[in-house]
Amino acid sequence: MKVELHLHTNRYSACAVATPGEFMRRLVEIGYEAVYITEHDAVWSEWEIAQLQAGHPLIRIFPGLERTLSAESMQHLLILGTTDPAYLQMEDPAEVLEKARAEGHLTILAHPFRWEGAAGMLDSGLRPDALECYSSNHTAAEAARAAAAAERLDLALVNTGDSHGLHSLNRFWIETDQPLQKADDIRRIVMNKAYVNWVGEAE
Ligand SMILES: [Zn+2]
Numbered sequence: 001m002k003v004e005l006h007l008h009t010n011r012y013s014a015c016a017v018a019t020p021g022e023f024m025r026r027l028v029e030i031g032y033e034a035v036y037i038t039e040h041d042a043v044w045s046e047w048e049i050a051q052l053q054a055g056h057p058l059i060r061i062f063p064g065l066e067r068t069l070s071a072e073s074m075q076h077l078l079i080l081g082t083t084d085p086a087y088l089q090m091e092d093p094a095e096v097l098e099k100a101r102a103e104g105h106l107t108i109l110a111h112p113f114r115w116e117g118a119a120g121m122l123d124s125g126l127r128p129d130a131l132e133c134y135s136s137n138h139t140a141a142e143a144a145r146a147a148a149a150a151e152r153l154d155l156a157l158v159n160t161g162d163s164h165g166l167h168s169l170n171r172f173w174i175e176t177d178q179p180l181q182k183a184d185d186i187r188r189i190v191m192n193k194a195y196v197n198w199v200g201e202a203e
């Protein structure tokens, strides 16, 4: 099963250039079977997810968000599986990680070496579930640093599209043969390392 873990649509992410419908049609065309919608500091409601899902039955559509945490340095944390707007009011990485873990949501530190301080929580001893490795916003050199950090800290490492437009699909994703029925199933899959990171051809 081909899974996109990190995707922005133009509904709530100003930097994204494709509509939710455009993304879903293209994802299905190129064989994705599940996607997490992770807007910048915005959550989709259950109702919105259900409405998009009804129009695109060939792909499983799950919620999430990419939270900008700027307590010390600016860091981007993906929280997969939630529609809870309470995350939008939280600034402290420790509190966000604790809430996500208590609720069973997978956390991924996005592009940890994209800028200075993007992995600040690691230096202060905090541990997300996973680090992003390759994405359309993480170079090969940055991905290598992420891989080294994941190895050193024994964290999972995932490839994502960090997709903002259709061109960033089909480049980086994960494949799993595990069942992904509910949004939070992804946490068990990633924590058990029951997936493989993939790199495709740029479109
Ligand atoms: Zn980001």
Ligand SMILES: [Zn+2]
Residues within 6 Å of the ligand: 006, 008, 066, 110, 162, 163
């Ligand atoms: Zn992003």
